[in-house]
Amino acid sequence: MTRPxxxxxxxxxxxxxxxxxxxxxxxxxxxxxxxxVLDCLRHIRExxxxxxxxxxxxxxxxxxxxxxxxxxxxxxxCETTAxxxxxxxxxxxxxxxxxxxxxxx
Amino acid sequence: xxxxxxxxxLTCDVxxxxxxxxxxxxxxxxxxxxxxxxxxxxxxxxxxxxSQMAGADFNLDGRSAIALGLPGDERDSPERFFxxxxxxxxxxxxxxxxxxxxxxxxxxxxxxxxxxxxxxRFEQVHAEEMARGIITSGVRWVRILRRKAREMGIxxxxxxxxxxxxxxxxxxxxxxxxxxxSGEVVLxxxxxxxxxxxxxxxxxxxxxxxxxxxxxGQAMAFRAGAEMIGMEMVQYIPxxxxxxxxxxxxxxxxxxxxxxxxxxxxxxxxxxxxxxxRYDPTTMEQSTKEIVAIASxxxxxxxxxxxxxxxxxxxxxxxxxxxxxxxxxxxxFLDQNGDKRxxxxxxxxxxxxxxxxxxxxxGNAVHFMVGGIKVDERTRTGxxxxxxxxxxxxxxxGSVRVASATTQVGAQGRIAGETCPEYVGSVEHAExxxxxxxxxxxxxxxxxxxxxxxxxxxxxxxxxxxxDEYLRVIRDxxxxxxxxxxxxxxxxxxxxxxxVTASRTRRLNREWHLCLELENMLLCLEMSALASLRREExxxxxxxxxxxxTDNDRWCVNAVISNRDGExxxxxxxxxxxxxxxxxxxxxxxxxxxxxxxxxxRGEVEQP
Numbered sequence: 001m002t003r004p005x006x007x008x009x010x011x012x013x014x015x016x017x018x019x020x021x022x023x024x025x026x027x028x029x030x031x032x033x034x035x036x037v038l039d040c041l042r043h044i045r046e047x048x049x050x051x052x053x054x055x056x057x058x059x060x061x062x063x064x065x066x067x068x069x070x071x072x073x074x075x076x077x078c079e080t081t082a083x084x085x086x087x088x089x090x091x092x093x094x095x096x097x098x099x100x101x102x103x104x105x
Numbered sequence: 106x107x108x109x110x111x112x113x114x115l116t117c118d119v120x121x122x123x124x125x126x127x128x129x130x131x132x133x134x135x136x137x138x139x140x141x142x143x144x145x146x147x148x149x150x151x152x153x154x155x156s157q158m159a160g161a162d163f164n165l166d167g168r169s170a171i172a173l174g175l176p177g178d179e180r181d182s183p184e185r186f187f188x189x190x191x192x193x194x195x196x197x198x199x200x201x202x203x204x205x206x207x208x209x210x211x212x213x214x215x216x217x218x219x220x221x222x223x224x225x226r227f228e229q230v231h232a233e234e235m236a237r238g239i240i241t242s243g244v245r246w247v248r249i250l251r252r253k254a255r256e257m258g259i260x261x262x263x264x265x266x267x268x269x270x271x272x273x274x275x276x277x278x279x280x281x282x283x284x285x286x287s288g289e290v291v292l293x294x295x296x297x298x299x300x301x302x303x304x305x306x307x308x309x310x311x312x313x314x315x316x317x318x319x320x321x322g323q324a325m326a327f328r329a330g331a332e333m334i335g336m337e338m339v340q341y342i343p344x345x346x347x348x349x350x351x352x353x354x355x356x357x358x359x360x361x362x363x364x365x366x367x368x369x370x371x372x373x374x375x376x377x378x379x380x381x382x383r384y385d386p387t388t389m390e391q392s393t394k395e396i397v398a399i400a401s402x403x404x405x406x407x408x409x410x411x412x413x414x415x416x417x418x419x420x421x422x423x424x425x426x427x428x429x430x431x432x433x434x435x436x437x438f439l440d441q442n443g444d445k446r447x448x449x450x451x452x453x454x455x456x457x458x459x460x461x462x463x464x465x466x467x468g469n470a471v472h473f474m475v476g477g478i479k480v481d482e483r484t485r486t487g488x489x490x491x492x493x494x495x496x497x498x499x500x501x502x503g504s505v506r507v508a509s510a511t512t513q514v515g516a517q518g519r520i521a522g523e524t525c526p527e528y529v530g531s532v533e534h535a536e537x538x539x540x541x542x543x544x545x546x547x548x549x550x551x552x553x554x555x556x557x558x559x560x561x562x563x564x565x566x567x568x569x570x571x572x573d574e575y576l577r578v579i580r581d582x583x584x585x586x587x588x589x590x591x592x593x594x595x596x597x598x599x600x601x602x603x604x605v606t607a608s609r610t611r612r613l614n615r616e617w618h619l620c621l622e623l624e625n626m627l628l629c630l631e632m633s634a635l636a637s638l639r640r641e642e643x644x645x646x647x648x649x650x651x652x653x654x655t656d657n658d659r660w661c662v663n664a665v666i667s668n669r670d671g672e673x674x675x676x677x678x679x680x681x682x683x684x685x686x687x688x689x690x691x692x693x694x695x696x697x698x699x700x701x702x703x704x705x706x707r708g709e710v711e712q713p
Contacts, residue, residue: 014612034350035350035351036351049607050561050605050606051607051614053612053615057152057315057317058316060158060354060447060448060452061446062152062158062243062244062447062448063315065152076447079351079447081351097286098612099613101613103286
């Protein structure tokens, strides 16, 4: 059985070494048919790119530190279903420490 | 001298490692006593650790509750609460610690009420026959602690992982931490250190905890020479969501079981049978966490599980109208208390909607560490100047945690904050030894500097493989021996040569942090496997299929692990007794069930 795959474009930026931000594309298989945005990010870090920076905490909406933008909209990654191809960006690009992790989150 | 070994240094009287349910009260009480307190938190205060996710309930005996203006039960008393805790913990608890728990449960509640913690309800929780529980919100609790700590001007180093303790002539004199944002190594000189770091749930794939809980406190205490107790006693919580993925790890079904809805719920196996009637026909699904977890796993082992390896939490028989009524009641309760937590507001209605047409798949998640760093009733470890409070400590509960952990962490936090000032007043700061600083720095930096070695993700997956296969609710000697051998090998041969494979940056490099956490989780697991293998009986939440009885003649003893040249070494020790004599004889599992749920049954008699 082939599992459907979605295209996830992630904001990548290291203010110390990169002149400007860029987007990196990953193919993420939809394990078991349903995943949260945070599950997608964990899949990327565990299987595709261990260097991606984002925050994963309580997974259930308590800590609210996984706040980011999915296709421009500010949401919690843990409680948002990954519905199809998506662009993931930090809440505020000016505050980025690295990638999707902002100073304020 | 050692400038190159760290990037920054700080000095304080008390370093509190962890900022939440235990760390908050420790810091607040130590600051009240006039000490210079520094908190180092792996996350952000009020947004990390286990406490924020608590239901939450706080316990105290009925008589003390009345004294605080709560609707307690006059028949209750601190003595009765103490006896229930010792008996239902199957007598392994340190009775001096249980006495302190009961005493400080009331003081902790008084503190929290004074600081503005709301009381949603006062009721029966944790299977007591009498109301001993304040129901509130974990999020509100940790925010109150944060506000109080801020009011008192306590400094908090956030996103800062303490990696190792420093000792001089056998006593604690500080710690070395990693600032996760900047990657700086921070030296913290302290006259005393209190560990409030929680459990090591993340060593298990299916757990109900936040990502921070990786056994850092237990592991660093062990490396500094402190002992562990009860490491085999791991509490699993049944009725944790297995499916769908968005709800995974949520304990909402378990929480539902604790409400008025509880008696309406049916737990079914894969064949549609209400299996609890074969394990605990009197209390059925309302039995204790431990018994429901063991029963659920026995069903799965017998091939009667759900597709994702659990059992079914069924509400369908209530009809859609009945389920809407249940949700209405929840909404009323949430509105009345201004509770905005998204687990209740968003996930719960989603699950109830699902439950109209399908049964929810639930399983046993690793929930709470009953054992940990061996402390006395004043939270002192065997290392002078080193204290441990809350879940990272061990010795209070014996073999089952039968009352509230939120109360434990608050009570022990306050005790630690009251205990360390006396010690702090008697010692001067000690200069850390260069050799120790060098060794810790080497441990921190090595994974970034190695060009080859073990891949952290692979070690993590191997670790999950071991815990998934052998370190489950139901254990046996052969599996435990395999687990111990494999963990020992992983720790010594693989965790010692971990290397960062992707980015070499020192800023927010999760792969690097994982290397440091893996060493800690593997050490905790190995100690847990060692103690599990040694305990040839079943007791409380600890179940061995090759020894399915409670053997008080041989095993009413604690497994204590000490550090012998860096390796865990186990010895057995009688529990500390004050007023309740230790039992003798053997009990079958069925007799143990009756004993473990005695107060539930008593409750049924008293409430016709």
